[in-house]
Amino acid sequence: MSKDSEVPELSVEIFRLIRELLKEYCGIFFDDSSRGLLQRRLLGRLKLHNLSSFSDYYRFLLFDKQRDEELAALMDILTVNETYFFREKKQLLAFSEEILSEIKERKKNSRRLRIFSAGCSTGEEPYTLAILIKEKNYFKDWQVEIIGGDINRRVLQIARNGVYRQNSFRATDPYYIYKYFEPIDNDKYKISEEIKKMVKFSYINILDPFKLRFLGMMDVVFCRNVFIYFDSESKKKAANNLYNIIRPGGYLLLGHAESLINVSTEFVLKHLKHDLVYQKPERG
Numbered sequence: 001m002s003k004d005s006e007v008p009e010l011s012v013e014i015f016r017l018i019r020e021l022l023k024e025y026c027g028i029f030f031d032d033s034s035r036g037l038l039q040r041r042l043l044g045r046l047k048l049h050n051l052s053s054f055s056d057y058y059r060f061l062l063f064d065k066q067r068d069e070e071l072a073a074l075m076d077i078l079t080v081n082e083t084y085f086f087r088e089k090k091q092l093l094a095f096s097e098e099i100l101s102e103i104k105e106r107k108k109n110s111r112r113l114r115i116f117s118a119g120c121s122t123g124e125e126p127y128t129l130a131i132l133i134k135e136k137n138y139f140k141d142w143q144v145e146i147i148g149g150d151i152n153r154r155v156l157q158i159a160r161n162g163v164y165r166q167n168s169f170r171a172t173d174p175y176y177i178y179k180y181f182e183p184i185d186n187d188k189y190k191i192s193e194e195i196k197k198m199v200k201f202s203y204i205n206i207l208d209p210f211k212l213r214f215l216g217m218m219d220v221v222f223c224r225n226v227f228i229y230f231d232s233e234s235k236k237k238a239a240n241n242l243y244n245i246i247r248p249g250g251y252l253l254l255g256h257a258e259s260l261i262n263v264s265t266e267f268v269l270k271h272l273k274h275d276l277v278y279q280k281p282e283r284g
Contacts, residue, residue: 008046010039014018014054018042021061025071026151027234028078028144040255041077045070047207072203075151083121083170085128085164088224095276096132099251103219104138106249112143116218116245118206119226120148123159123199124168127191129178129222148206163190207234209241217247222227224255232262239264243280250254252278 010018015035023029030038042057044150049070051057061067086092103113114132116124126148133139135145150156166187169177181189204213206223217276227235242252243266252267254260260267260278 007043008053009033010054017038018061019167020075021058021233023231024200026075027205027227027238028161028228029231029234037077040162042074045077046048058084059254062246064106068071068105072151072153075209076154079152083124084168085124085178086244087110087128087171088170090257091224091256091275091277092128092132092270094277095129096136096219098219098274099277100133100136100139104136107219109261111141113139113145114216114218115144115170115220116145116222117146117214118221118242120150120156120159120201120203121152122155122164122168123148123162123201124164125200125222125224126159126199127162130195131176133198134195144198146199147204148199148201149206149215150201151203151205153203154203156203162196164189166190202262206241212241212245215245218245219247220253221246221249222253224253225257226262227254227258231274235263240266243267246280248280250280252280254278 005270013034015030015038018032018038019030039054042054046054046057049057049060051060061070064070109111115129117129126146130144130146133144148156148159149236150159157206161176163184164181166189175188180192180195182192184190198216204211204215206226223238223242227238230238239260243264251270260269266280268281270279272276
């Protein structure tokens with residue numbers, strides 16, 4: 001290992017330039033106290049590309065032909081992906097008992113349900129939604145599409161595999177584990193094929209309005225514990241992008257530590273029996 005004097009230093013100036021680049025790319029904002037953390041996590045990238053300084057690395061991120069691949073690799077290093085099945089139970093009750101019932105009546109002619117799970121991480125959230133929908137027998141002859149999106153390619157691969165350890169089930173009723181998972185060794189479980197085929201996973205950046213539109217229109221968007229990493233500008237941009245892909249009358253569900261106060265006035269805050277959610281108003 002190099003001596004401290006030989007370790008490249010991430011200067012305040014270059015730190016702020018890299019920080020702005022990352023914020024523009026994915027919305028994640030690193031405050032001034034994160035300079036040491038960013039330096040430690042990026043050192044390996046300098047070595048990988050045979051770069052001697054962080055200023056060289058910054059130029060690499062700007063101009064190299066591999067910049068897109070490098071930025072995607074950075075997301076694997078810098079994003080936090082802690083999640084588990086059946087997280088935030090009150091919100092899931094609002095979804096399964098109230099939102100789904102309302103959509104069933106409103107869309108009984110089209111019989112199509114589309115849901116987007118933004119920042120889906122290793123897939124526990126969209127698979128949870130699929131299980132809850134499966135439990136509602138009145139959707140059995142509907143066309144149901146659930147899309148999980150994230151900017152971390154590593155966690156998306158885990159999600160596609162659908163294999164989870166015991167820690168992912170710390171809030172899961174054994175009924176669901178028995179019914180929808182297959183034990184494959186002492187502490188691993190595989191999601192059932194009937195649930196797995198309901199969910200598709202894709203590399204999606206919610207700050208990119210053009211790629212987001214390729215998803216098509218959604219009835220419900222879950223974007224939980226994503227905005228907490230954004231600064232005000234990125235929150236507004238993301239909220240607007242999500243608004244544009246939600247059908248009139250559709251819903252946006254955020255994490256309990258998040259709100260749209262000072263972010264967007266387009267959505268209406270709706271008081272349901274189990275939780276507060278945001279709804280896109282019906283037009284005309």
